Each structure stands twice: as structure tokens, then as C-alpha cells.
Amino acid sequence: MILTLIAYALLAGLALIVYLSWSFSPRLTVGVAxxxxxxxxxxxxxxxxxxxxxxxxxxxxAATTAGFTLTAATAVFVLFYGAGCGCM
Known part of the structure; x- marks a missing residue:
């Protein structure tokens, strides 16, 4: 249950970051992405x-490898624990 809440919080945080950055500057958001x-x-x-x-x-x-590994691990975490909400 706690892992599911963490996954939901992570998804909500990512959505909030995208929304705020897009409202600030769409060009900068696309460039950073x-x-x-x-x-x-x-x-x-x-x-x-x-x-x-x-x-x-x-x-x-080393930095890009670590970044990719962390991102992949986070994506797997969200996939396993965030997919149970029925909202995806």
C-alpha cells in the first residue's frame, strides 16, 4: 500500500512539473525534454x-549510464505499483 502511494505521488509530481513548466514556457519545456x-x-x-x-x-x-539506470528503475517501479489504480 505504501509503495502504491509513493508511485501515485511520483506520477502526480511528474504531471505537476510538466504542467507548470509548460505554462511557464512551452519552448523551454520541449528543449529540456x-x-x-x-x-x-x-x-x-x-x-x-x-x-x-x-x-x-x-x-x-558514467553520469548518463547512472541516469538511464535510475530512470529505467523508476519506470519499472511506477509500472508495477502505479498501474493498479485503473487510471492508466
Missing amino acids: GLLSLFLAHGAWKIFRKPTKGRGYRALA
């Missing part, structure tokens, strides 16, 4: 590609 999509796509690409030899530790790759 595009940058976030690139960030997550780069993280997914780094996770699922074959590692290359001779490359050291890269801060951007």
Missing part, C-alpha cells in the same frame, strides 16, 4: 554497446 531524451539515449547506448578497449573512465558516460 529533448536534452533529457538525448541524455537517456546516450546512457542506454553506453549500457548496451560492446565495451571498447583502451578507453579509460569517462565521467559523462
Whole structure:
């Protein structure tokens, strides 16, 4: 029950952020969504590609990989615990 409430609060918070940012500036909202999509796509690409030899530790790759992993885990959490409301 508590996990379901957390999932609902997370969905409501995300909806509120999108609504407020869209009412402030639609162009900025689309731009930030595009940058976030690139960030997550780069993280997914780094996770699922074959590692290359001779490359050291890269801060951007680590940040995008962590961001993608956190986003994917959050999406799975919301899917499992937020889908029981019958509103999706």
C-alpha cells in the first residue's frame, strides 16, 4: 500500500512539473525534454554497446549510464505499483 502511494505521488509530481513548466514556457519545456531524451539515449547506448578497449573512465558516460539506470528503475517501479489504480 505504501509503495502504491509513493508511485501515485511520483506520477502526480511528474504531471505537476510538466504542467507548470509548460505554462511557464512551452519552448523551454520541449528543449529540456529533448536534452533529457538525448541524455537517456546516450546512457542506454553506453549500457548496451560492446565495451571498447583502451578507453579509460569517462565521467559523462558514467553520469548518463547512472541516469538511464535510475530512470529505467523508476519506470519499472511506477509500472508495477502505479498501474493498479485503473487510471492508466
